[in-house]
Amino acid sequence: MQSKEAAERLRITQRMLRHYENEGLLEVGRALNGYRSYTEADLRRAGRVRDFIATGFSTREIRAMSACLSDEGSGPCEGGIEKLLEKLEHIDRLRADLEEKRSAVIDRLATLQNGLATVTGR
CATH class of the missing domain: 1.10.1660.10 (Multidrug-efflux Transporter Regulator; Chain: A; Domain 2)
Known part of the structure; x- marks a missing residue:
């Protein structure tokens, strides 16, 4: 074809x-x-x-x-299981890194929102 x-x-x-x-x-x-x-x-x-x-x-x-x-x-x-396990470990590392970044953004957002609320009196 x-x-x-x-x-x-x-x-x-x-x-x-x-x-x-x-x-x-x-x-x-x-x-x-x-x-x-x-x-x-x-x-x-x-x-x-x-x-x-x-x-x-x-x-x-x-x-x-x-x-x-x-x-x-x-x-x-040959090697298929090993390669899949390596890929899974890599994905897990990326996922953990993203979770850390997400938490940092949430913390920063809360800080900014609290600061804004203090300034505006809300």
């Missing part, structure tokens, strides 16, 4: 498909006319790449987990 149909089935753009290919995450065959020709296996692999990206993985991180992208690696794969 050609790029347009593949992109529609995956609910991504043709540009994203080319990006996956340029990043070495997907190797797509060509038809005699030179157009990209996607197989069902290509679609499954591209779908896995799309899903990893949606959960916060960079293309570099996904490339390191390439064994997890093929049909053979769609279940447990």
Whole structure:
């Protein structure tokens, strides 16, 4: 199948498909006319790449987990659990940092509101 149909089935753009290919995450065959020709296996692999990206993985991180992208690696794969645990730890760190920032903003807001209330007599 050609790029347009593949992109529609995956609910991504043709540009994203080319990006996956340029990043070495997907190797797509060509038809005699030179157009990209996607197989069902290509679609499954591209779908896995799309899903990893949606959960916060960079293309570099996904490339390191390439064994997890093929049909053979769609279940447990070499290093997959380790990489997912690393990503989860990273997300937890980001989440904690955001909570600290949120608390600081709330504290600052309360201070400003109290100061304004004192000045205006409210």
